[in-house]
Amino acid sequence: MISAHGYAAHAADKPLTPFAFERREPGPRDVQMSVLYCGICHSDLHQVRGDWEPMIPSLYPMVPGHEIVGRVTKVGARVAKFKIGDTVGVGCMVNSCRTCPACRNGLEQYCESGATMTYNGRERDSGDPTFGGYSDVLVTNEDFVVRIPDNLDLKAVAPLLCAGITTYSPLRHWKAGPGVRVGIIGLGGLGHMGIKFARAFGAEVTLLTTSPSKVHDAERLGAHATLVTRDAAVFTKNAGKFDLLFNTIPTGHDVNPYLQLLAQDGVMILVGALTALTPPPLGANLLFNRRSLVGSIIGGIRETQEMLDFCGAHTIMCDVEVIPLQNVNAAFERLAKGDVHYRFVIDMESLRRESARAA
Template identity: 60%
Template sequence: MSLAQGYAVHSNTAPLVPFSFERRAVGANDVRIEILYSGICHSDLHQARDDWGGALYPMVPGHEIIGKVVEVGAEVTKLKVGDFAGVGCLVDSCRHCGACDHDLEQYCENGPTFTYNSTERGSDQLTFGGYSDHIVVEQRFVVKVSEKLDLKAAAPLLCAGITTYSPLRHWKVGPGQKVGVIGLGGLGHMGVKFAKALGAHVVMITTTPEKGADAKRLGADEVLVSRDAEQMKAHANSFDFLLNTIPVSHDTNPYMGLLKRDATMCLVGVLTELDPPLAGVSVIFGRKHLTGSAIGGLAETQEMMDFCAEHGIVSDVEMVDIQNVNEAWERMAKNDVRYRFVIDMASIKA
């Protein structure tokens, strides 16, 4: 066992406060990682506030973790002491179902073990996340991080990055395709970067005209203001793929009208019911598809990290000290960040 220092919430109305807890001893297949940077994801706030139900307290959030390997178990072959490593949303799964056998641990049919707000498999021990000084994880659930990357800006790749990369790869986005990214936030700005790097013609779709200049800076070829009926009409039936990153319930019907016949819109942000509901006519006429995607498996996450190193892709981040994390959460709730906060975990020693 090792004593860890972190920040936790103790109820759905409580702020983050300093918290000491025990990490398990390093097993034969485990690695211990000194956490250097921890991204702040909007889902950290949702889970801490129990917006989705099932919150377990005390809760140490954080599933966008970049650090350095400081100890490895006797059977670890994937990493060595001194390597930079990343941990995302998962730290375990059943490892034997159809999904796990196909490197899709996020869809584990027996339920994955999440990096925080979960319990260790076979016990009632809570999992604690990246708002802490170190973590112990089985090697299968750790990715290697290239020294070519700006490490602090790479942290959000472990959630925001893979959440957008995975569907773009699954639906084979590439040259010759017109791809729309709906919503310019933590997820959307990564979607634009990835779609552009994959060779697509990228259209940023937003309700806010003022975001146009930033969208083009990130790589968008065009900007479509969805509240402009004439612009929506001009782009009707023209998209090969839409990546919808909007994190709240909204009307998806107008966006379905942008798709070509047999094309797909993928939801990666909204977890609640669609309001208003999707109209059958939106998919029936044109044989269109509305689907969803969640993060990615570990093999694909490693692929994404390598892709980012090759193409120089990281998140746009603002650094904060752990002592200011509550203020960062307040700003994030107001969408007052471009585009992700990352905690410098060296500050926990202050």
């Protein structure tokens, strides 16, 4: 076994603390990597705090982290795609059944038997808990490892592995592009990448935010316009003005005012709210104007590589605030308040420095 060090949550209401654990020795198709950077996704906060119980149980101890960039330190005998020294990424999934129609279509996130998640999941063979990227070392099957373009800043790449693909995939699927009026709801980790991708795809992009303080940044990130949604009149004034809404609000909420912003055949994509939408969507807000309310999770491995290559070609990266792992609890508090600009990324050197000092 390999000894690993990271930070773990031990209960929903307790801070994360240093945690030593073991990972498997790399098997023939495994890649072992030294973790360089790991982004902090709002899903980490939800799962640490048990927000998705009982639908998605929180398994403790939990080492979160699924926006991982690492450097390969060892490869199994049958690994074909990677070699020692390569810069690689791991996102939200580390395995899937590989045989169901979804897996065969490169949509492992919709695997019929459930994809194996990078943390807060269980390995398919052993049933052992999976531990994520708030740690120094990772061992992952090469089919779930992606290549990082060499022209990008690695700390600003890490959040592409979740926030990037979660926005890229549905914006592609629902055809954000020239002539399409796209509204991005919420300017956090997902929202800021939503603006960048929708803009790169040629769409007309508006940010819908609850924070007047973020208006200036939205334009810098590529939005053509911004609407501050604290004022209810904004919804009536802009009724029917959007073709596509990308909704990143992290909790159940009233989607009705947003649905009314959609034009005929407009689509609102939910990616944030897993829990009840209250009050529920009103039928009339869907029937009239033939609107759709849809959802999406992350993206498959093939599309994740496509997204990274697109980012390499267009020099697209995340706006990040780099922190040492020791500050993770303070970052969680700020994330809970929406005080994020626009993704926290952990520099894993901080852990190595601490270990070196202790030795």
